[in-house]
Amino acid sequence: MTRTTPPRPADIAAAFPELIPLARTATRLHPRPGSPSPRDSSVGGPLLWPAHEPWPHCDGPHWASDLLPARSPADVRQLRRLEEAARAGLPHTLQEQAEMARIKAGHPTPTGPIAMLALAQLYVHDVPVLRRPGEADLLQVLWCPFDHGEQNMPRTELLWRSSTEVTDVLTPTPEPDAVQYGDYLPEPCPVDSEQIVEYPAAAELDEELRRRVAEWSTRQTAGAGPGGLYDGAQELFYDHELSLAPGWKAGGWAPWSVTDPHPRYCTVCRSRMEPMLTVASYEWQPDGPSWVPYEDRAAAASPTVYPTLANPTRINLAGGYNQQIYSCPASPEHPHATLLQ
Ligand SMILES: [Zn+2]
Ligand SMILES: [Zn+2]
Structure with a gap:
């Protein structure tokens, strides 16, 4: 099934033409179980x-x-089946309860x-x-x-x-x-790739541009009501909805959350490394709903499906982060680097 990212809720390149040279193509992979x-x-x-x-x-x-x-892969899969059944409203038998306890104890x-x-x-x-x-x-x-x-x-x-x-x-x-x-x-997931355009996270912009983008974001979300998505966080509109796609992707710009942005350099040739692949915990977050593909919108709105639909691979890095993989632009054969973000 094709997955299609909706257009961004605002045209950031029209508002800030100085961002145009920073545009990069990224490929959203849209993994889904199969x-x-x-x-x-x-x-x-x-x-x-x-x-x-x-x-x-x-x-x-x-x-x-x-x-x-530690658990065996077979036990992890069995635990997921039993948890899915419970979510679907099927009570566990005593034997299943004992099996879950054994699996959870691990080794x-x-x-x-x-x-x-x-x-x-x-x-x-x-x-x-x-x-x-x-x-x-x-x-x-x-x-x-x-x-x-x-x-x-x-x-x-x-x-x-x-x-x-x-x-x-x-x-x-x-x-x-x-x-x-x-x-x-x-979980085994075929991918359905889609090319999109990304801009750097606000933290990677120079200070003056970052300030103007934050002010613009605040104006754009000025009507955010109490308890709404941007209530108290209006400057995050650019970061959450206009710059970086969440989820598994190749290329594009790197997410930053655990640390401030800092460049990675190749250990062989000292070139500045570039984002190659993002291994993600979540395909989208509640604070960036515009990234949910059209084809997933109905299911994503159903409270009984969440969070499984946003976490189709079942990978969870440190409670919801990404493993960012960097490669050297001078040679794909130089060693890669990884960062938890
Ligand atoms: Zn190891
Ligand atoms: Zn290199």
Whole structure:
């Protein structure tokens, strides 16, 4: 199914022509649960992986906590089924209650190497904004589904390949014996890519322009009533609805929330890195409703569906943040960088 982002509620480029040179194309990926094949672009789907090629593992070190126990992927999926049933009004049997208690208790984080988890794969024909090395046409993204170091997020690996060179596909796609808690295990979702235009977050604009954009935003939302979306936060209109799309996307501008903007530099050539891929917890937030695609509007308005519809991949980073992946503009083969935002 096609997903279409509605036009922005105001024409920011007409109001501020100085933003026009800063416009960037981003590709919203619109992942939605389904049954992708290795020949499809997907989040959490099977990878087009050569049968003879060893599957990567992570040696850690892995953060371990009793609060976020390890669970098997099968247990995480079973827990999601049981929770969906409860949401649909089906009471759990005593046996199901016991099973949920067992799954929630989990087990300790494994101590040995952990098989990487297929997070996403994107074909360049679906996501032309990706800058690829040579003839490669497929970006594969894997992560180790445990928190690593001080970043409190999974460790991510990127791999480019030429899909025509893969004739014998490894099936099924391997997965680890355990994942942390369950928030890092994606549901299989085909993607439906859409090109949009983005502008930098207000925090990335120079101070004078940022001030004028904030004043303009306040005027635009002057009629915001008490308790309304922009009541007490009128200057956020630009950030929430006109600049950056929420959700999974390639290219565009980076979201900033945990830290102030600070540039990332390539460890090989010192080039300033650019946003490549946003791994998102949510496809939209209540404070930016204009980003909900037309095709999801009716369902998104239903209180019984929320929050599942806005969180189709079931990934949840630190309670709702994004993993921002940066690449080097000089060479897609230089190492990428990640940041929790
Ligand atoms: Zn790891
Ligand atoms: Zn570089």
